[in-house]
Each structure stands twice: as C-alpha cells, then as structure tokens.
Amino acid sequence: MRGKNSLVSETVAALRISAIKEMAMLSATVEGAASLTWGLPSFRTPAHIRRAVEARLESDPEIGKYALPDGLPELRAVVAEHHQRATGTTTDPDENVIITAGNMQGLNAIFHVLLDPGDEIILTDPGFASHFHQIRLCRGVPVPWRLDEACGWSLDVEALPSLVTERTKAIVLVSPSNPTGKIFAEHELRRVGQIAKERNLLVVLDDPYSPFAYENAARVFNLASVPELSEHVSYHFTFSKSYAMSGWRLAYMIVPAALKGEVLKVHDATLICAPRISQLAGYAALTQRPVHLSEFESELAKRRALICERLDRVPHVFEYVRPEGAYYVFPRIVADHKDSAEFAIRLLEDTKVAVTPGSAFGPTGEHHVRMAYCVSDDVIETAFDRIENRFGL
Ligand SMILES: Cc1ncc(COP(=O)(O)O)c(C=O)c1O
Numbered sequence: 001m002r003g004k005n006s007l008v009s010e011t012v013a014a015l016r017i018s019a020i021k022e023m024a025m026l027s028a029t030v031e032g033a034a035s036l037t038w039g040l041p042s043f044r045t046p047a048h049i050r051r052a053v054e055a056r057l058e059s060d061p062e063i064g065k066y067a068l069p070d071g072l073p074e075l076r077a078v079v080a081e082h083h084q085r086a087t088g089t090t091t092d093p094d095e096n097v098i099i100t101a102g103n104m105q106g107l108n109a110i111f112h113v114l115l116d117p118g119d120e121i122i123l124t125d126p127g128f129a130s131h132f133h134q135i136r137l138c139r140g141v142p143v144p145w146r147l148d149e150a151c152g153w154s155l156d157v158e159a160l161p162s163l164v165t166e167r168t169k170a171i172v173l174v175s176p177s178n179p180t181g182k183i184f185a186e187h188e189l190r191r192v193g194q195i196a197k198e199r200n201l202l203v204v205l206d207d208p209y210s211p212f213a214y215e216n217a218a219r220v221f222n223l224a225s226v227p228e229l230s231e232h233v234s235y236h237f238t239f240s241k242s243y244a245m246s247g248w249r250l251a252y253m254i255v256p257a258a259l260k261g262e263v264l265k266v267h268d269a270t271l272i273c274a275p276r277i278s279q280l281a282g283y284a285a286l287t288q289r290p291v292h293l294s295e296f297e298s299e300l301a302k303r304r305a306l307i308c309e310r311l312d313r314v315p316h317v318f319e320y321v322r323p324e325g326a327y328y329v330f331p332r333i334v335a336d337h338k339d340s341a342e343f344a345i346r347l348l349e350d351t352k353v354a355v356t357p358g359s360a361f362g363p364t365g366e367h368h369v370r371m372a373y374c375v376s377d378d379v380i381e382t383a384f385d386r387i388e389n390r391f392g393l
Contacts, residue, residue, distance in 0.1 A: 023348075039327065046243065072279045092257070099274045101274040110204060114138075120143045181328050234255045238251035306373070314391060317335040353387060
C-alpha cells in the first residue's frame with residue numbers, strides 16, 4: 001500500500017508491527033513451538049483481584065459505564081497514596097494522576113504531547129522495541145543511546161549530553177530493563193535527571209518490572225523520588241506484569257501538573273477512558289496486600305536460574321550477561337549466523353523454538369536474541385533441549 005496514490009500515510013507504511021508480536025504470531029502457527037518471544041507472564045491474575053471484580057460485577061449498577069477520562073476518583077486516590085508512599089513525593093490525585101489502558105497507551109499519549117514532526121526522543125539501545133515504533137508513529141525521531149554490553153549493559157552517561165539537540169524532548173528509561181534485565185545504578189540515573197533538568201527535557205520512566213528485582217531489589221532506584229525533578233519526570237506503572245493483568249489493559253501515569261491537561265486531550269481523543277471494570281480490578285489490586293508478589297518473584301527467580309544454567313551449557317551458541325531483574329535475557333549469538341532475524345527464523349524452522357531477534361530492540365541489539373523466561377519451566381527446558389540437539393553440546 002505504498003506509493004503516491006496509497007491511502008496509507010508514509011509514516012504508517014514505514015512502520016512494522018513489533019518483531020516481538022511478529023515472532024509470537026509466527027510461532028503460534030507452528031504446532032508444538034516452544035516460545036520464549038513474548039513477555040507475557042504465565043501467571044493467572046491473583047484470586048483476590050478476580051473475586052473483587054466478580055462482586056462488583058454483580059453489585060455495581062455503574063459497571064458498564066464510562067469512567068471519567070482521567071480515571072475513577074477512588075482509584076486515582078489510592079494510586080496517589082501508593083506513589084507518594086513509594087517515592088516520598090507529593091502526589092495529587094487530581095493534578096498528577098491519569099489512569100490509562102496499559103503503559104503502551106499512556107506512553108502513546110505522552111509522546112503525542114511532546115512531539116512535533118522531526119522532534120527527537122532518546123532511548124536506550126537496546127531498548128523496548130515498541131518505544132521506537134510509538135515515537136515514529138508520532139512522526140518523531142528515536143535517538144538510540146548505546147548501552148555498554150562490556151559493562152553488563154550499563155548506561156554510558158558521559159555519552160548522553162552529545163545526543164541532546166535543539167529537537168530533543170525526552171529521554172525514556174526502563175529499569176529493570178527490557179530486553180537486557182539490567183538495573184541502572186542510582187548515581188547514573190540521578191545524573192540523567194540532572195542533564196534532563198539542565199536541558200529542559202522530560203524523563204519518561206516506563207516501569208513494568210521494578211517488582212521483579214530478586215536479590216537486587218535494594219538497588220532499584222526510582223527517579224520519580226527526586227523532588228527537584230518533579231517537573232521533569234513522567235512515571236508510568238503498569239499492572240500487566242506484577243499483577244498478571246496484561247489482558248485487563250490497565251496502568252497509571254504520574255505527570256507534572258502542567259502536563260496533565262495536555263495528556264488528557266490525547267487520552268480523550270484516543271479512547272475516552274480505561275475500561276471501568278479494569279479500573280475496579282486495579283482498585284482491588286492496590287487496596288489489598290499483594291500476597292501474590294513474593295510467589296511470582298520466587299518462581300521467576302527459579303526460572304532465571306534455570307535459563308542461565310541452560311545457557312551456560314551452550315557457550316558455543318550464546319554468550320550472555322546475567323540479567324539482574326525483569327524476566328528477559330539478551331544473549332549474543334556466537335553460533336554461525338547472518339543476522340539476528342535470519343537466526344530467529346531459522347531456529348524456529350529447524351527446532352520450533354521461538355525467540356525475538358535482537359535487531360528489534362535497536363542497532364546495538366543486532367547479533368543478539370531476546371528470551372523471555374516468564375514462561376513455564378517446561379517451555380524453557382523444551383526450548384533448550386532442542387537448541388542442544390540442533391547445535392550439539
Ligand atoms: C518496557 C515495557 N513497556 C511497556 C510494556 C507494555 O505494557 P502494557 O501492557 O501496560 O501496555 C511492556 C510489555 O512488555 C514493556 O516491556
């Protein structure tokens with residue numbers, strides 16, 4: 001559908017669906033595939049959340065109606081309390097909080113607010129594939145900020161100032177990171193915040209994974225907790241991963257008061273409001289003790305140990321940096337291959353093992369693959385048995 005007479009805009013024609021979903025869809029057509037493509041936790045939404053929604057479904061006459069565009073007041077109130085407790089910063093449910101239909105939608109809204117065509121946003125490279133697509137969809141330019149694999153995928157803060165131009169609007173950070181599992185150091189994050197403040201940029205903190213930091217929990221630092229950065233941080237938390245609620249499509253964003261009205265314009269023009277039923281689930285999630293979390297985390301820690309053990313057995317196929325958090329590992333391909341896309345397709349065809357090509361996560365991701373270990377032990381074992389069969393031990 002490209003070309004002068006096409007109905008499709010050049011921007012959309014140039015986009016691709018993310019390779020994560022492309023590989024997930026492709027592997028769904030392969031019977032018996034062992035898929036490590038999608039970061040979709042194998043867990044069920046916790047029972048206490050499901051029970052609370054069940055009760056509201058019966059008793060709440062408003063259940064089938066729109067919520068206010070920025071979200072149900074009772075949910076915004078508990079979100080504000082929760083964020084304030086977590087960060088120590090003053091958070092007002094009316095001034096700062098917006099309930100969204102997942103972080104993808106909240107990020108889409110903030111990128112629309114920030115970007116005129118040709119404006120730039122700095123992203124870690126490798127970084128989350130969909131951020132690149134979202135920025136392009138807003139006619140913006142994603143500017144890759146190379147992470148240092150030799151230093152365990154850490155931030156190269158010294159390189160950051162040289163990436164900032166007159167067109168730069170924001171820096172996006174995810175810690176623990178997707179796809180590397182890296183937890184960025186507090187002093188580096190603080191320096192990023194300082195640079196953002198000096199250059200009048202917004203730091204967009206996309207936070208699906210901070211509850212999954214295993215033995216490194218004390219090292220997770222939330223830049224939203226720095227009071228001097230309150231006008232320079234947009235914080236995005238999603239219920240998708242740590243509450244196993246990816247299908248409910250629910251998240252919240254905490255923005256500087258000056259931006260809330262601007263974000264609401266995009267949010268309202270996009271979907272009016274996040275689904276009310278999901279907001280009620282979110283209310284139940286935040287008002288009851290998250291008893292499921294330690295179970296999720298210890299299960300994921302076991303899976304991390306398993307996938308690392310299996311990777312250790314195939315050093316002639318993959319070299320990797322041990323992930324610190326989230327539930328991804330991002331090994332470099334050392335087996336013979338042309339590029340990561342060709343490797344991933346061939347692996348699927350030859351062995352029925354699905355992984356995501358690293359090139360989807362930015363130029364530095366080339367010659368790597370991403371493996372999501374949020375799947376059951378069985379899937380991890382089957383995938384690596386097949387890899388060992390294909391490449392030998
Ligand atoms: C970094 C990052 N941001 C956002 C998302 C999507 O979040 P949501 O389900 O809230 O849209 C994901 C999902 O994998 C992710 O890894």
